[in-house]
Amino acid sequence: MSDFIPVNEPLLNGNEKKYLNECIDTGWISSEGPFIKKFEESVSKQVNRQYGIAVSNGSVALDAAVLALGIGKGDEVIMPTFTIISCAAAIVRAGALPVLVDADPYTWNMDVNQIESKITKRTKAIMVVHIYGLPVDMDPVLRIAQKHGLQIIEDAAEMHGQLYKGKPCGSFGDISTFSFYPNKHITTGEGGMILTNEEGIAEKCRSLRNLCFKPGRRFVHEELGFNFRMTNLQAALGLAQLERLDDFVAKKRKMGALYHSLLEDAEGIQLPLKATEFADNIYWVYGIVLEKEIAFDAEEAMKRLSKLGVGSRPFFYPMHQQPVFAKMGLFKNEQYPVSEKIAERGFYVPSGLAITEQQIKVVSEKLKEVLTA
Ligand SMILES: *Cc1c(COP(=O)(O)O)cnc(C)c1O
Numbered sequence: 001m002s003d004f005i006p007v008n009e010p011l012l013n014g015n016e017k018k019y020l021n022e023c024i025d026t027g028w029i030s031s032e033g034p035f036i037k038k039f040e041e042s043v044s045k046q047v048n049r050q051y052g053i054a055v056s057n058g059s060v061a062l063d064a065a066v067l068a069l070g071i072g073k074g075d076e077v078i079m080p081t082f083t084i085i086s087c088a089a090a091i092v093r094a095g096a097l098p099v100l101v102d103a104d105p106y107t108w109n110m111d112v113n114q115i116e117s118k119i120t121k122r123t124k125a126i127m128v129v130h131i132y133g134l135p136v137d138m139d140p141v142l143r144i145a146q147k148h149g150l151q152i153i154e155d156a157a158e159m160h161g162q163l164y165k166g167k168p169c170g171s172f173g174d175i176s177t178f179s180f181y182p183n184k185h186i187t188t189g190e191g192g193m194i195l196t197n198e199e200g201i202a203e204k205c206r207s208l209r210n211l212c213f214k215p216g217r218r219f220v221h222e223e224l225g226f227n228f229r230m231t232n233l234q235a236a237l238g239l240a241q242l243e244r245l246d247d248f249v250a251k252k253r254k255m256g257a258l259y260h261s262l263l264e265d266a267e268g269i270q271l272p273l274k275a276t277e278f279a280d281n282i283y284w285v286y287g288i289v290l291e292k293e294i295a296f297d298a299e300e301a302m303k304r305l306s307k308l309g310v311g312s313r314p315f316f317y318p319m320h321q322q323p324v325f326a327k328m329g330l331f332k333n334e335q336y337p338v339s340e341k342i343a344e345r346g347f348y349v350p351s352g353l354a355i356t357e358q359q360i361k362v363v364s365e366k367l368k369e370v371l372t373a
Contacts, residue, residue: 005359007311008183008352011251012237014244019236033232039239040193043178046242047156047170049195051202054230054238055209058157058179059086061192064228065153065175066090068194068204071124077153078118079127080110081318081331082339087129087155088319092328099123100320102336106273108287108315108346109136111338116144125151128173131316132348133256133272133281135164138172153177157192158284160185161249165278170195175205180234183352185248185284186241188234248353249282255355256283262364268294268371285348287315289341294371298347301370305349308366315346 023029036054044052055061071077073095079087081100091098101114109131126145128136145152154173156162162169170176173196178184180191194205207213212225241248256272263271270289272281290301302312318339320331349363 004309005311005350005363007313007350009354010182010187011353015240016237019240023233023236028232031229031231035232035235035239039235042242043193044195047168047195049171050197053194053202053205053209054235055192055228056230057190058177058192060228061177061194062086062090064205064208065177065194066094067208068201069151069175071096074122075124076120076122077125077127078115080129081320081336082316083129084316087127103339105338107134108132108342112137112140119148123150125153127153129155130159130169132285132287133283134276135162135169135279138164161245162282163279175201180238188238191230191234251353252283255351256281256286258360259286266368266371283351286351287346287348290345297344302347304370305366310363310366312347312349315343317343
């Protein structure tokens with residue numbers, strides 16, 4: 001059998017080593033160091049935002065974002081049920097209540113038509129999460145937010161380099177977040193960033209990131225913060241990665257197009273949309289949903305793929321079905337049929353930046369083998 005094809009492998013063959021060596025040669029390895037500011041400025045510029053605050057990962061970026069907007073006890077935040085736990089966790093930890101909406105069956109993004117009916121007197125914000133490669137339809141969300149005086153938190157972790165109607169994802173929220181985990185388009189190993197145009201919010205995030213040290217008198221604290229700092233080493237890696245964003249995006253789109261041409265004639269699977277009216281897919285991951293005529297679920301498909309040497313991962317598991325939230329008494333008796341279906345029948349195949357055409361061909365063949373077995 002040929003080598004196992006991993007679900008993700010990053011590409012680190014640009015200036016990564018050079019910049020990391022600079023950190024070591026100069027001794028700047030902590031969160032004090034010149035690459036942090038450079039990286040923050042480069043990402044903000046790329047996303048067309050005034051301020052960037054680098055943090056240690058994309059999950060804590062969401063924690064800080066929720067707190068920086070002053071969301072807390074008694075507040076509600078509308079968000080998709082089909083997403084990563086980090087989104088709901090940030091809201092719950094702040095003492096607020098996540099209010100869920102279902103996914104669109106084709107883009108897998110939050111169904112924006114369900115937002116307005118979920119608004120109450122307590123609603124403070126909408127947390128938008130762009131899922132897997134296509135942006136959420138932002139215009140209706142912006143309209144609803146304006147009409148009801150709501151803030152927008154935009155989780156753009158999977159969207160480096162993606163545009164919505166020509167504007168960068170991550171430029172729409174009152175506050176936006178990114179992740180630089182190795183399966184994202186740009187990686188720092190672990191890392192994240194918060195972006196905003198409002199100086200006050202940026203200042204609050206910087207303070208939360210650094211234990212809320214009081215300016216002027218270190219070790220005195222008016223509020224409790226965190227150590228969410230990113231290191232100079234991570235920022236060095238990120239800067240080298242960002243230099244290649246255009247190439248990375250092109251590579252992802254090429255990967256998506258090749259998968260598409262190899263799989264479009266396969267029976268019984270739903271493929272990602274190539275585009276919507278507002279964006280071309282960037283294929284953060286190449287997702288597959290098994291249709292009714294396939295007699296097994298995603299778990300079984302992934303098991304069979306693994307035996308054939310192909311890595312894969314399940315789709316997200318909906319927030320309203322999470323045991324941890326059930327224990328807290330949240331989302332009792334709530335049902336979101338689209339999210340439940342795609343969570344059970346969806347998975348994604350190897351789609352990292354280092355994937356080769358040959359590997360894509362092998363994955364597609366093995367997948368077809370699994371489907372027809
Ligand atoms: C990856 C991801 C996160 C979390 O980022 P980490 O850096 O892994 O903590 C948050 N939101 C979305 C949508 C993600 O894909």
